Amino acid sequence: MAQAGKIHSPPKGRQKESADQNLKIIGTRMKRKEDPRFLTGNGRFIDDVSLPHMAHAAALRSPHAHARIRSIDKKAAEALPGVLAVITGEEAALETGPLPCFANPPVEQRCIALGKVRHVGEPVVLVVAETRYIAEDAAALVKVEYDILPAISDMLDALNSSGDAVLHPSRGPSNIAEHRKYTFGAVDEEFANAAHIVKRRLRWARSGGQPIETCGAVANFDEGSGKFTIYANTSMYNYIGFTIAASLNVESHQLNIIPMDAGGSFGSKLFLHKVPVLAATAARIVGRPVKYVEDRVDNMMACDNHGSDRIYDAELAIDSSNHMTALRYRVIDDYGAYLQYGLGTHGNGFSQTVGPYRIRAVGAEIIAVLTNKCQQGACRGFGSEVTNFMIERMVDAAVSELKLDPVQFRYDNFIQPEEFPYQIPTGNLYDSGNYPGALKMALGMLDYQGWRRKQQEARAEGRYIGIGLASCQEKGVFSATEFWMLNREKGFALTSSPESVSIKIDTNGKAVISLHAPHWGNSPETVATMVLAEQLTLDPKDIAITYSDTDHGLPGTGPGGSRYTVMVTGAVAGAARILKEKLKRVAGHMLETSPHDLEFSNGRVSIKGIPGSGKTIAEVAMQSHMFRLSFPDDDLTSGLDANYTYDHPLATLPKSESDFGIFYPIMGHMCHMPVVEVDPKTGQVKILDYVAVHDCGTMINPMTVDGHVRGGTAQGIGTALYEEFQYDPNGQLRNASFYDYLMPRVAEMPDKIRIGHIITPSPYTEYGVKGAGEGGRMVAPPALAAAIEDALRPFNVKIDTLPATPARIRTLVRAAENQRG
Amino acid sequence: MKERDIQVTVNGRNAKKRIEARMLLSDFIRHELGLTGTHVGCENGVCGACTILVDGTAVRSCCTLAVQTEGCHIETIESLGRVNKLSPLQQAFWEKHGLQCGFCTPGMLMIMTELLRQNPNPDRAQIRERLNDNLCRCTGYEDIISSVERAVELMRAERGVQ
Structure with missing residues (x-):
């Protein structure tokens, strides 16, 4: 059992670059390295790939949520001129196996449905043709007969379904995929001793990343070598790419994945498997390169990456001095038709399940159900955004029921700045933080008292203004244990989540950094450039970035879980240390001085304390590459290059089912305070002001951090107010287009999101960097729910369901008015 | 066909x-x-x-x-401009972080090209109105607005020089 509280003998860590040094480039708002190519139309996205003799694939989607495939008549489709192959599930399965799955026991998923369809939009047939137009024409000519099976659309129905309504009978006679209970600390005792217990049922609807670019792949199979080459906009190809090779029944060295620029991901391209496997399966069958790019409907119905979909029954225990002591919840999570990441999204939530508060005990009952919907994947927050929503709604419920002040209650319950590193009841560690400081900054920036006055004045005019407040965590840098620690049988219990770079300084002193994970909208080129420029005092213009494929890839886990900046910074700093040592050694020979007397300044290897002395890095590089015989005949080798693999900065193994060890310790924090006006007659919510204070430790580039904060907050606004995949009782997805699935446009955004930063550097990462990619979406939903609830306080409504659409708000107001009579 | x-x-x-x-x-x-x-x-x-x-x-x-x-x-x-000679609008998007993944960016640049030809001095409300035509999933739009405002400045300076 993990005892919550300050850790008095903290783990040492491996930090080599402290946060408190004078930095010249890190911390500046350098313009992004990535941008000029995107600004001129020179990005290289998956649909831009064109190979000689390339064919095109289109999927015939299942129109039914749950059905047996009785027969497929493909004669008319095959007869269409230009059609190369019409591939059924049975035909695909002759050579291609199940898709990767991290649940244990696994839930079998095929790239083309085999025997049965389990959600609307699932591929039933893949048509390959000379053009996409012909492929789509042919798909429309395929006649499929189905035997309809009962569709499970409501997660509560999934709890009791049986017989033909069971999606995966081979995994047992139920649609409950997992049912686990966890106890961290003395939960029952804390509840027995509580002065107050607050209870709520909370509902978080399914939404998704929905990047503007869909998922795609271009695959080629080389008969001679038996090797696949797949261009794709996936990540994790240098981490678990071998599982795609396994699906394709080739050896891992017979698959090369070439990363393309990803047009946004937000988690949804974390690890694509179905799309690359579809393209590769087709390429092997037709003997030509095949492109398969999802259209928008494919993506919305079958991207395998819908977000969490949960009902919480939560209870919060509070003692007589208004301190929260324990949290207990039962959560049902609708995972859809498959379970690719197991219960990973709940393992993730356990990293910060007490939020920023001194809650001593947590009890969790998790029921994962399978329904006839697109399966869940990763969506900015990976489940912890829902944990945040639950915690903050419970905090607000307590404040409301006990008639307390939301600000003071938080101050009274925060983990204090001097208590770090802090262990939470699940065993995870929070490395650093200043939660009261963030709240204080947010209150000041917002002019909280001023808005409270305006709120009162507006009420007198019959207007409903509300002020929201949410204080939430942004867990950063996952350890791989979270993928499997909730599996009943652990399965493949991997523990690595490294990130690598390869750096070459060429003959002329120019540097090339190879990254081993893709660009998907974050700023990896900018970050890597800035860190190397800082380390070697190089001009950022003299640094170029490339992305390695799997053939040349070193261990790389890629962006996700607010980890990439931390990890790539560690990798670049590590590689730079190797390069610096060699540069000093070569320069030492050139200058006939000890390497210990040398330092780096302004692109030179110079004598310590004498800027402008010594040699330029370009001069040393030229010697290093071209003039080996100028140096002693020892172990010095030609060239200047370094590979470095940076492992997780601080992780331990799970100890037991009640102590998961340290698995997500680089802890960011956010305090958001939106002000909204709600029109109770229409249910419309207008954001009048928005303050966002974030702590992501040392910022490599504050400009890109702010970009993430704004973009993440925009997605959080969408999650809070608009976005929801709406399945009808038959499992039909009613809003599978951008017309119907509403995402924020600029009109839905406040004029400005006013950003503040509190900086508590991590003592465990290089330079003290923390993650920042997910925070906005992880805090805006509870902050807005609180604001709407505050605005509608005269109606005494509870915002316990998101998204708070105008219709939902109207329903609440109407019920309140009817009750009042 | x-x-x-x-x-x-x-x-x-x-x-x-x-x-x-x-x-x-x-x-x-x-x-x-x-x-x-x-x-x-x-x-x-x-x-x-x-x-x-x-x-x-x-x-x-x-x-x-x-x-x-x-x-x-x-x-x-x-x-529009080239990598080594960005147009003022492209330059402004670069300076003001008007893009992240870059996928919506071409559409954004083209609608704003049209706007700035019609109205070389749009105010913030006019920029927002036109920007509402397109979706961006990365930026939350604010930095795109700042980019267009910056482009207006750059283009004004350019006209001043001529």
Whole structure:
């Protein structure tokens, strides 16, 4: 059992670059390295790939949520001129196996449905043709007969379904995929001793990343070598790419994945498997390169990456001095038709399940159900955004029921700045933080008292203004244990989540950094450039970035879980240390001085304390590459290059089912305070002001951090107010287009999101960097729910369901008015 | 399938092709002419990533047939500046972090090119109004607004010099 509280003998860590040094480039708002190519139309996205003799694939989607495939008549489709192959599930399965799955026991998923369809939009047939137009024409000519099976659309129905309504009978006679209970600390005792217990049922609807670019792949199979080459906009190809090779029944060295620029991901391209496997399966069958790019409907119905979909029954225990002591919840999570990441999204939530508060005990009952919907994947927050929503709604419920002040209650319950590193009841560690400081900054920036006055004045005019407040965590840098620690049988219990770079300084002193994970909208080129420029005092213009494929890839886990900046910074700093040592050694020979007397300044290897002395890095590089015989005949080798693999900065193994060890310790924090006006007659919510204070430790580039904060907050606004995949009782997805699935446009955004930063550097990462990619979406939903609830306080409504659409708000107001009579 | 001859001017160059009558303008631009800077996001005219200028007017190329543009002057993102000589609008997007993944960016640049030709001094409300035509999933829009405001400044300075 993990005892919550300050850790008095903290783990040492491996930090080599402290946060408190004078930095010249890190911390500046350098313009992004990535941008000029995107600004001129020179990005290289998956649909831009064109190979000689390339064919095109289109999927015939299942129109039914749950059905047996009785027969497929493909004669008319095959007869269409230009059609190369019409591939059924049975035909695909002759050579291609199940898709990767991290649940244990696994839930079998095929790239083309085999025997049965389990959600609307699932591929039933893949048509390959000379053009996409012909492929789509042919798909429309395929006649499929189905035997309809009962569709499970409501997660509560999934709890009791049986017989033909069971999606995966081979995994047992139920649609409950997992049912686990966890106890961290003395939960029952804390509840027995509580002065107050607050209870709520909370509902978080399914939404998704929905990047503007869909998922795609271009695959080629080389008969001679038996090797696949797949261009794709996936990540994790240098981490678990071998599982795609396994699906394709080739050896891992017979698959090369070439990363393309990803047009946004937000988690949804974390690890694509179905799309690359579809393209590769087709390429092997037709003997030509095949492109398969999802259209928008494919993506919305079958991207395998819908977000969490949960009902919480939560209870919060509070003692007589208004301190929260324990949290207990039962959560049902609708995972859809498959379970690719197991219960990973709940393992993730356990990293910060007490939020920023001194809650001593947590009890969790998790029921994962399978329904006839697109399966869940990763969506900015990976489940912890829902944990945040639950915690903050419970905090607000307590404040409301006990008639307390939301600000003071938080101050009274925060983990204090001097208590770090802090262990939470699940065993995870929070490395650093200043939660009261963030709240204080947010209150000041917002002019909280001023808005409270305006709120009162507006009420007198019959207007409903509300002020929201949410204080939430942004867990950063996952350890791989979270993928499997909730599996009943652990399965493949991997523990690595490294990130690598390869750096070459060429003959002329120019540097090339190879990254081993893709660009998907974050700023990896900018970050890597800035860190190397800082380390070697190089001009950022003299640094170029490339992305390695799997053939040349070193261990790389890629962006996700607010980890990439931390990890790539560690990798670049590590590689730079190797390069610096060699540069000093070569320069030492050139200058006939000890390497210990040398330092780096302004692109030179110079004598310590004498800027402008010594040699330029370009001069040393030229010697290093071209003039080996100028140096002693020892172990010095030609060239200047370094590979470095940076492992997780601080992780331990799970100890037991009640102590998961340290698995997500680089802890960011956010305090958001939106002000909204709600029109109770229409249910419309207008954001009048928005303050966002974030702590992501040392910022490599504050400009890109702010970009993430704004973009993440925009997605959080969408999650809070608009976005929801709406399945009808038959499992039909009613809003599978951008017309119907509403995402924020600029009109839905406040004029400005006013950003503040509190900086508590991590003592465990290089330079003290923390993650920042997910925070906005992880805090805006509870902050807005609180604001709407505050605005509608005269109606005494509870915002316990998101998204708070105008219709939902109207329903609440109407019920309140009817009750009042 | 019926085929048609089409002749258009694309970024100042003459293009002549025989294509299927049903070919979308976005596919014509991207796959027949190889101008892959124009992107396709939603395929039904909502997101605006595919926006290009046809005779100076912004159109959704994913919802337009190529043959509808017979004889027209088409401008795509490739007509703006180059990597080493960005246009003021591109430069402003770079300075103000108006893009993250870069996928919606070509459409954003084209609608704003149209706006700035119609109105070289748009105020914030006018920028927001036009920006509302397109979707961006990365930026939350604010940095795009700042970028366009910066472009107005840069273009004003440029005109001052001339």
